[in-house]
Amino acid sequence: MTSSNSEAIAIPEILQNVFLHLDRPSLHVCARVSRLWRSWSLHVAWLVYSIPRQDAADFLAQRCVETNIINGASEKDQGTDSEGCPLTQSKKPSIVREFKKQCYRIQSLTVGSDSHSEMALWSDCNNVFSNLACALPTSLINLIHLRFGLCCLAHAPTDLTIFSDIITGLISQNPNLQHLVFFSHQQPSYRVLFTALRNNPLQQLRRLDLCCDLNINGFSHLLDLLAMRSKFEHLEQDHGRASELTTAGWDLEELIIRSSGSSSFEQFVWDSRNSTTPPRPVAVQKLTLFDFCLAVYVDEQGEDEDGDESERLQINWSVLYHLCRRFPVLKRLQLSSDIPIDYKPSSVNFENYIYDSLRDLDEFESDVFWHPEQLAMAMIKACPKLTEIDLSHHRELHPEDWDLLLQHYASQLESLSAWSVDQLRPQELVRLVPPSPMFIGQFGGHPSQKWIGLQELDISANSSIAPAIHMFFKFVPTLRHFKALGVPVKAHQLLGFDWVCTSVETLAVNILIPTQAWPEREIWRWDVAKDRWRMIGDDEDDHEYVYLGMDTELPFPQILQESGNGGRQEDSSSDSDSNSDVASDTDSETDSSSDSDTSESESESDTDSSSDSEGNSDESPASTSAELESKGAPNEAKSMKRLTHSMQIQTAICQQLGRLTRLKELTLEGREEYRYDNREWDCLHLTLKTGLDYLRPLQANLQKLVVFQLDEELCGQEEVEWIAQNWVHQDNRVWQDAFEARSGSSLMPPRSMDNPAATLGGEGTTPVLLCPQFRELCGVSVCGKQQVSALEANMNVAWLEAQCPHLTVEKDVTGNREVFFSGQYQDY
Amino acid sequence: MPVILVSSDNQDFKVDKEVAERSILIKNMLEDVGESDSPIPLPNVTAAVLTKVIEYCEHHRNDPVQVPEETDDPRKRSNDIEEWDMKFMQVDQEMLFEIILAANYLDIKPLLDVGCKTVANIIKGKTPEEIRKAFNIVNDFTPEEEAQIKKENEWAEDR
Numbered sequence: 003m004t005s006s007n008s009e010a011i012a013i014p015e016i017l018q019n020v021f022l023h024l025d026r027p028s029l030h031v032c033a034r035v036s037r038l039w040r041s042w043s044l045h046v047a048w049l050v051y052s053i054p055r056q057d058a059a060d061f062l063a064q065r066c067v068e069t070n071i072i073n074g075a076s077e078k079d080q081g082t083d084s085e086g087c088p089l090t091q092s093k094k095p096s097i098v099r100e101f102k103k104q105c106y107r108i109q110s111l112t113v114g115s116d117s118h119s120e121m122a123l124w125s126d127c128n129n130v131f132s133n134l135a136c137a138l139p140t141s142l143i144n145l146i147h148l149r150f151g152l153c154c155l156a157h158a159p160t161d162l163t164i165f166s167d168i169i170t171g172l173i174s175q176n177p178n179l180q181h182l183v184f185f186s187h188q189q190p191s192y193r194v195l196f197t198a199l200r201n202n203p204l205q206q207l208r209r210l211d212l213c214c215d216l217n218i219n220g221f222s223h224l225l226d227l228l229a230m231r232s233k234f235e236h237l238e239q240d241h242g243r244a245s246e247l248t249t250a251g252w253d254l255e256e257l258i259i260r261s262s263g264s265s266s267f268e269q270f271v272w273d274s275r276n277s278t279t280p281p282r283p284v285a286v287q288k289l290t291l292f293d294f295c296l297a298v299y300v301d302e303q304g305e306d307e308d309g310d311e312s313e314r315l316q317i318n319w320s321v322l323y324h325l326c327r328r329f330p331v332l333k334r335l336q337l338s339s340d341i342p343i344d345y346k347p348s349s350v351n352f353e354n355y356i357y358d359s360l361r362d363l364d365e366f367e368s369d370v371f372w373h374p375e376q377l378a379m380a381m382i383k384a385c386p387k388l389t390e391i392d393l394s395h396h397r398e399l400h401p402e403d404w405d406l407l408l409q410h411y412a413s414q415l416e417s418l419s420a421w422s423v424d425q426l427r428p429q430e431l432v433r434l435v436p437p438s439p440m441f442i443g444q445f446g447g448h449p450s451q452k453w454i455g456l457q458e459l460d461i462s463a464n465s466s467i468a469p470a471i472h473m474f475f476k477f478v479p480t481l482r483h484f485k486a487l488g489v490p491v492k493a494h495q496l497l498g499f500d501w502v503c504t505s506v507e508t509l510a511v512n513i514l515i516p517t518q519a520w521p522e523r524e525i526w527r528w529d530v531a532k533d534r535w536r537m538i539g540d541d542e543d544d545h546e547y548v549y550l551g552m553d554t555e556l557p558f559p560q561i562l563q564e565s566g567n568g569g570r571q572e573d574s575s576s577d578s579d580s581n582s583d584v585a586s587d588t589d590s591e592t593d594s595s596s597d598s599d600t601s602e603s604e605s606e607s608d609t610d611s612s613s614d615s616e617g618n619s620d621e622s623p624a625s626t627s628a629e630l631e632s633k634g635a636p637n638e639a640k641s642m643k644r645l646t647h648s649m650q651i652q653t654a655i656c657q658q659l660g661r662l663t664r665l666k667e668l669t670l671e672g673r674e675e676y677r678y679d680n681r682e683w684d685c686l687h688l689t690l691k692t693g694l695d696y697l698r699p700l701q702a703n704l705q706k707l708v709v710f711q712l713d714e715e716l717c718g719q720e721e722v723e724w725i726a727q728n729w730v731h732q733d734n735r736v737w738q739d740a741f742e743a744r745s746g747s748s749l750m751p752p753r754s755m756d757n758p759a760a761t762l763g764g765e766g767t768t769p770v771l772l773c774p775q776f777r778e779l780c781g782v783s784v785c786g787k788q789q790v791s792a793l794e795a796n797m798n799v800a801w802l803e804a805q806c807p808h809l810t811v812e813k814d815v816t817g818n819r820e821v822f823f824s825g826q827y828q829d830y
Numbered sequence: 831m832p833v834i835l836v837s838s839d840n841q842d843f844k845v846d847k848e849v850a851e852r853s854i855l856i857k858n859m860l861e862d863v864g865e866s867d868s869p870i871p872l873p874n875v876t877a878a879v880l881t882k883v884i885e886y887c888e889h890h891r892n893d894p895v896q897v898p899e900e901t902d903d904p905r906k907r908s909n910d911i912e913e914w915d916m917k918f919m920q921v922d923q924e925m926l927f928e929i930i931l932a933a934n935y936l937d938i939k940p941l942l943d944v945g946c947k948t949v950a951n952i953i954k955g956k957t958p959e960e961i962r963k964a965f966n967i968v969n970d971f972t973p974e975e976e977a978q979i980k981k982e983n984e985w986a987e988d989r
Contacts, residue, residue, distance in 0.1 A: 020950050
């Protein structure tokens with residue numbers, strides 16, 4: 003044996019690391035190799051264990067091991083093992099015996115299920131616990147993670163008793179629990195849990211995740227329990243500064259509550275309003291309330307003090323207000339729905355999905371508002387340390403509240419989720435955008451240089467926010483996850499500069515491609531006096547604003563007529579000539595309107611400029627357009643010009659997208675022949691003629707491309723071949739050679755498609771599977787386009803699937819794009 | 831700014847600082863030393879192995895820093911090795927373990943994970959005797975112990 007072999011395998015950390023990659027059967031094989039291997043393989047094998055609900059009685063109760071029949075269980079009920087694989091009844095006693103022998107090794111235990119669908123099936127397991135008593139193995143004492151998802155029938159008191167005994171026993175036997183997840187559909191169950199938590203210190207508990215009906219008083223009781231466990235110390239601060247709360251003692255870092263029930267929040271507000279003592283703070287840093295419903299607790303609101311129902315309510319009717327007062331050290335606040343988790347890309351767009359899911363919640367949309375700024379001020383005062391905020395679909399905040407919140411938290415905010423928030427306007431959102439680097443350099447610095455840096459932003463389904471989107475591409479380099487589904491962004495606002503967000507890993511964006519050279523000015527400028535971005539035209543005294551008529555077709559900015567660089571400005575200071583007075587408002591760093599004075603004729607003639615699209619044929623659309631015009635076919639010429647223009651813009655956008663080499667997931671939206679704002683728009687088509695090849699660098703990390711809501715043309719033969727060549731088999735020499743060899747023939751799979759296999763283990767070893775990064779292509783249309791029939795589209799996609807066995811291709815067969823029912827794409 | 835690494839057999843390797851700092855050990859050394867041209871000795875890594883390690887770090891120089899995920903399950907997958915990494919690990923067994931040892935010493939977690947995944951894939955599907963033969967491991971069980979263990983765990987191995 004070589005020294006390195008023996009040395010490497012003998013190091014426990016390395017051996018454990020190897021074993022962590024093995025499944026249970028392989029681990030049990032390793033347990034027979036040698037004593038050292040046995041020790042570590044069993045350690046790893048038993049780190050995580052799952053007891054299915056139908057077997058819970060066998061493992062955790064008595065009088066179950068020797069017989070294979072549990073009262074009421076069918077003989078056909080095979081149950082499952084810890085990996086979820088079906089087992090025969092004959093093996094169950096052995097498994098249970100082994101469990102009781104080895105359970106001291108278990109660190110992570112799941113009992114039952116945490117799935118709502120699984121819980122719904124519980125009803126067929128009648129009398130599971132009948133005639134049984136809780137009998138937890140005494141050596142089950144080293145749990146760190148516990149997921150408990152049992153349910154019992156309300157009309158079976160014995161079930162409830164043993165259920166409570168099991169959960170109580172597990173908690174009391176495991177004082178080192180750090181994570182506790184509790185699922186139950188039975189109302190009394192939370193009391194059992196709370197009693198167990200009250201009687202056991204669980205000093206290591208860091209995360210508590212509850213999915214149960216807390217009933218009327220449950221939420222208040224929970225907070226009181228947590229407050230009892232929380233200890234705060236007031237730090238001695240410098241003279242003149244207020245003392246700061248910190249935590250000592252039981253540090254529950256994260257509290258997650260799902261499906262708590264509407265009455266629980268209602269009672270919480272009532273209790274909080276009527277309490278004569280100050281609220282007892284809870285030392286939780288991350289609070290998540292899923293399925294939070296604004297309407298439910300205002301249903302019983304009384305009239306305000308003046309007796310006038312039309313006046314705004316007092317802020318002490320707000321759950322958000324009272325929550326913030328109870329959680330003073332919050333760093334993450336999430337009061338929203340878990341819709342984004344459930345939403346799977348499909349032909350149903352996100353906006354409609356939200357509408358269908360939450361329509362009942364919007365009943366009080368316009369009625370329940372507090373006085374502007376009151377709620378925001380209360381939040382800022384109560385929770386000054388927030389770094390992650392999720393108030394999606396929230397209806398309690400005015401635009402003034404959002405402005406205050408974002409102004410205060412901008413310097414420390416790492417994550418903001420505000421999808422479907424109709425009161426958040428562009429003017430407020432740009433609070434999160436620092437001034438341009440040129441401005442900072444000019445003035446020798448700005449406080450934004452010390453900002454933590456926004457990393458996550460989700461503002462989907464807020465179409466009115468569109469004017470602010472490009473500012474994040476321009477000035478926020480720290481973004482890693484950016485989602486703006488259903489928020490149409492004009493492409494030329496995204497051009498004229500290099501996107502700075504090159505660290506982005508998740509991007510979801512809706513891009514409108516202009517079909518003509520319409521004028522566009524930068525609509526934002528930095529207000530030095532107010533130290534913020536201001537939309538041009540917001541201020542009535544802004545005399546520099548020039549109204550541009552909707553139908554006025556002015557030349558396309560010169561900068562975007564230059565090909566080959568994605569419209570990128572070579573000189574970043576070229577826009578400074580618009581205002582030489584540094585004391586007044588300063589334009590943004592790059593201004594796509596800098597050449598709005600260019601004459602109209604230049605725009606017309608420049609359509610013949612060379613394009614950087616690699617897919618251009620010898621007969622470019624530009625030359626065809628000129629030819630048509632000369633033949634006296636102006637309409638056709640105009641149509642061709644629009645096509646040319648659209649292609650150029652698409653190519654420029656693809657150039658910028660291709661720079662985002664850290665992208666793992668990309669979602670693109672857009673519609674062709676889209677009429678909006680008295681103009682016709684196009685979308686990204688993702689063909690070789692419109693810049694697809696510029697996306698090649700995405701091969702580095704791209705795992706998923708979603709195009710359900712995009713009128714793309716990826717189903718063409720050239721395009722699917724390109725995907726296979728550049729996103730799947732780019733390093734597969736065998737495939738590339740075979741593909742080149744059949745070049746010119748019909749679209750048929752190459753003969754030799756074997757992936758090179760690793761044979762490190764010697765002859766007969768199972769080869770290691772190759773898994774390229776790109777795994778999912780979702781929403782590629784197979785309905786046929788102008789150039790590709792439906793039959794050809796299906797054949798091409800089928801070829802791609804055959805070439806790329808690891809690639810999951812989800813086809814879009816609908817052919818129609820759903821229109822959001824209220825189509826609120828506002829003018830801007 | 832380049833960094834000079836010195837292998838155990840006194841061979842110098844000049845690498846970009848960004849590449850070298852894929853190793854947490856080297857990164858911490860550089861932070862302690864500050865701005866310095868002094869070469870960094872790596873007495874536990876031969877030139878041949880260091881060459882491979884540098885090749886890996888160069889390829890992955892732009893990868894984001896791995897942040898440990900909050901999860902209740904420490905187990906990992908072994909079937910998601912990138913194509914480049916798979917080819918990179920197509921070496922003889924001695925070199926494979928040398929790379930693992932070097933990655934462990936230099937604290938390059940992604941490289942260590944890839945190495946361990948590769949070893950795990952070798953183990954999968956083998957009997958205990960085949961594993962011993964593959965890694966030259968001595969069976970230190972008594973025959974009685976082995977029979978007892980086999981009997982106890984038969985149910986677990988059956989798939």
